[in-house]
Amino acid sequence: MALITVRDLSLGYEGRAITEKLNFTVNAGDYFCVVGENGSGKSTLMKTLLGLREPLAGEIIFGDGLKKNEIGYLPQQTVVQKDFPASVWEIVLSGCQARAGLRPFYNKEEKALARENMERMGITDLEKRCYRELSGGQQQRVLLARALCSARKILLLDEPVSGLDPKVTAEMYSLIRQINKEGIILIMISHDLSAAVRYADHILHIGTTLFFGTKEDYLKSEEGKIFLLQQGGIENDR
Amino acid sequence: MIDKLGLYLEYPFVRYALIVGVLIALCSSLLGVTLVLKRFSYIGDGLSHVAFGAMAIAAVLNLSNDMPLVLIVTIFGAVLLLRTGQNTKIKGDAAIAMISVGALAFGYLLMNIFSTSSNLSGDVCSTLFGSTSILTLTKGEVLICAVLSVAVVAIFVVFYNKIFAVTFDEDFSKATGVKAEAYNLMVAVVTAVIIVLAMNLVGSLLISALVIFPALSAMRIFKDFKKVTVCSAILSVVCAFFGIVISILAGTPVGSTIVVTDVVAFGLCSLAGFVKGGLSA
Numbered sequence: 001m002a003l004i005t006v007r008d009l010s011l012g013y014e015g016r017a018i019t020e021k022l023n024f025t026v027n028a029g030d031y032f033c034v035v036g037e038n039g040s041g042k043s044t045l046m047k048t049l050l051g052l053r054e055p056l057a058g059e060i061i062f063g064d065g066l067k068k069n070e071i072g073y074l075p076q077q078t079v080v081q082k083d084f085p086a087s088v089w090e091i092v093l094s095g096c097q098a099r100a101g102l103r104p105f106y107n108k109e110e111k112a113l114a115r116e117n118m119e120r121m122g123i124t125d126l127e128k129r130c131y132r133e134l135s136g137g138q139q140q141r142v143l144l145a146r147a148l149c150s151a152r153k154i155l156l157l158d159e160p161v162s163g164l165d166p167k168v169t170a171e172m173y174s175l176i177r178q179i180n181k182e183g184i185i186l187i188m189i190s191h192d193l194s195a196a197v198r199y200a201d202h203i204l205h206i207g208t209t210l211f212f213g214t215k216e217d218y219l220k221s222e223e224g225k226i227f228l229l230q231q232g233g234i235e236n237d238r
Numbered sequence: 239m240i241d242k243l244g245l246y247l248e249y250p251f252v253r254y255a256l257i258v259g260v261l262i263a264l265c266s267s268l269l270g271v272t273l274v275l276k277r278f279s280y281i282g283d284g285l286s287h288v289a290f291g292a293m294a295i296a297a298v299l300n301l302s303n304d305m306p307l308v309l310i311v312t313i314f315g316a317v318l319l320l321r322t323g324q325n326t327k328i329k330g331d332a333a334i335a336m337i338s339v340g341a342l343a344f345g346y347l348l349m350n351i352f353s354t355s356s357n358l359s360g361d362v363c364s365t366l367f368g369s370t371s372i373l374t375l376t377k378g379e380v381l382i383c384a385v386l387s388v389a390v391v392a393i394f395v396v397f398y399n400k401i402f403a404v405t406f407d408e409d410f411s412k413a414t415g416v417k418a419e420a421y422n423l424m425v426a427v428v429t430a431v432i433i434v435l436a437m438n439l440v441g442s443l444l445i446s447a448l449v450i451f452p453a454l455s456a457m458r459i460f461k462d463f464k465k466v467t468v469c470s471a472i473l474s475v476v477c478a479f480f481g482i483v484i485s486i487l488a489g490t491p492v493g494s495t496i497v498v499t500d501v502v503a504f505g506l507c508s509l510a511g512f513v514k515g516g517l518s519a
Contacts, residue, residue: 050413068415075409084275084406087462094403098415104396130461150414 002027002063003154003185004049009058011044017056018044024204024212026154031180032187033200040207042189043076046158049187069098072151072184074143076158082132088142089127092118095149110149117145121175137168144175148184155179157188161195173199197224239487246486254375255486259478259496261387263448265432267474268394270453271467272405272425280331281319282446284338285433287345288315294345298352309434315341316430320422373492383435390428397421402463444493448474451500458504458511477503 002025009022018041026032034042047053049060050073072095095117096110106114118124121141126134131142140160147155160176161169177199180186190196196203203218205211211223218224246252266282273281292311296304319333375383394401404411404418411418436445452474456466481496488495 047409050409052409052412071414073410073413075407075413078407078409080275080277081406085457085461085463085466086402086406090402090463091406094399094406095410095414097400097403097411100399105399128462133461146410156413 003066005061005063006049007059007061009045009048009060010056011041011048012056013044015056019206019210020057022058022204022206022210026185026187026202028185029180029183030185030187030202031177031200032185032202032204033196034187034189034204034206035191035193035196036205036207038191042191042206043158045206046156046187046189050156066153069150070152070154072147072149072155074140074147074155074157074160076162077139077143084132086131087127088118088123088129088131088134089114091131091142092123092145092149095146098150113149114145117148120148120178121145135168137164137172140164140168140172141175148179151184154185154187157186159189159191161190161192169195242487243483250377251373251375252486254377254380255373255492256479256482258375258380258383259482259492260475261383262432262436263452263474263478263496264471265387265390266436266445266448267452267470268391268467269425269429269432270449270474271456271463271470272401273429273449274453274457275405277331278320278334279450280334280338280446281316281429282433282436282449284319284334284341285312285315285430286437286441286445287338287342288312289434289437291341291345291348294348298348305434309431312434313427313430316426316433317423320426320429386431386435390432393424393428397424398467401425406463441493444497447497447500448478451497451504452477455500455504455507458507459514473503473507474500 004026006022006024010017010020011022012018018039022045034045036042044053048055050071051068093106093111093114096106096114099110100106115124118127121144123138123141123145126138126142131139134142144160147157157176161172164172173195176186176188188196188200197215197219201215203211203213203215203224205218205223209223211218211221213221273279289308289312292308293304295311296307301307315337319337400416400421403416404421408418408422433445436448452470453466455473456470460466460469477499478496481499482492484490484499485492485495
């Protein structure tokens with residue numbers, strides 16, 4: 001059975017739909033990428049999947065006993081975080097909060113998990129540094145390490161490379177691919193289609209037209225051709 | 239001067255004032271860090287005006303003990319304000335300004351129309367600036383204050399990690415299954431309790447200072463959440479202690495003296511932060 005099944009989902013604000021009749025499934029091991037124009041409802045879809053927002057219609061079914069505290073989330077940075085006095089260690093450890101439940105303090109396993117994920121992201125030496133003094137790429141790694149502390153099965157990424165320079169972007173993508181190879185399902189929002197078709201195995205295109213299927217099918221489809229052409233055009237212009 | 243202080247400490251009301259002052263300073267500084275970071279610096283001001291409005295109602299109704307009514311109304315106000323921070327049309331700062339000004343005007347109007355006292359502006363002034371009530375505390379009030387303070391500190395320590403997680407990233411916490419709304423509600427209720435307590439000390443106009451200054455001062459120097467919290471608690475306690483002692487020795491108003499002490503501490507911390515930053519850069 002699929003881990004996430006979405007049936008006839010409609011998304012929008014205050015009763016006005018942005019996207020309607022979404023149908024797709026997410027299975028074990030998937031690298032699932034959501035693409036589409038700005039304002040097509042990508043972030044809204046992610047927030048609905050995470051339960052932060054109610055869908056206008058339709059349903060999301062979690063299969064295989066998937067629980068809330070097995071999901072990791074890499075959100076876009078908020079204004080509040082930009083001048084928040086917190087060390088890297090405190091932030092990564094806070095990813096274990098859902099595991100801790102009602103227990104007030106973190107136990108040894110949770111601290112070990114936080115250390116392990118900092119190592120995976122290569123930020124062990126930043127442990128005592130203040131978050132707001134780090135570079136954009138380093139901050140993203142810190143948030144990714146935090147997300148990994150809570151992701152046992154699924155990790156949702158909201159524009160993980162926005163605002164990063166090309167070199168750091170490439171590093172970020174290879175880190176993310178590594179996480180997927182280690183068995184965690186990825187659902188990623190991106191407006192960078194070239195990266196989506198390079199790394200993902202399933203693509204959901206939302207906007208004026210809808211498409212859901214494997215990357216190979218997407219490249220052959222009308223939506224894919226048009227979108228790729230536009231992106232190609234933009235890249236050629238540079 | 240030490241002799242003079244020793245002489246004053248013989249009086250129970252001076253000792254009570256010191257105990258209560260230090261406890262309230264401790265509680266407000268603990269929550270201050272969270273509130274400032276959540277962009278709710280002005281909630282102290284807003285809620286104390288709500289409490290002022292409630293006090294006016296209690297006075298009009300001739301209630302002998304206005305504590306329960308004031309507490310309930312203020313908690314209600316706090317929940318309303320901290321909820322509006324999320325998904326409503328009136329955003330945080332506007333909501334606080336609206337409730338604060340509205341409650342203040344409402345309270346003053348009520349007192350004006352139904353006043354039984356001949357010295358109305360004096361009454362209002364002492365409610366707003368907390369004139370001498372800290373020096374007239376009874377043993378019972380000191381006890382209530384001590385119990386509530388211990389409860390607040392205990393809650394803060396037990397939920398410290400959760401408060402940090404929710405303050406830093408509410409969406410992430412909710413998405414991964416942390417009951418962020420419950421913790422927000424808890425912070426709102428505790429904030430309301432502290433503010434009602436603090437009104438006795440500095441009066442409603444100066445409560446914001448107790449919430450904001452220690453947190454901001456600590457943030458000048460330290461860069462991780464735990465150190466900021468601890469430093470802000472220590473600063474707040476020290477400033478409250480010296481503020482009260484100075485006000486007794488110099489005969490100045492208690493509330494404003496504490497706040498001025500906090501302002502001086504903020505200046506010193508900014509300087510220390512600047513020097514520290516200059517050295518490490």
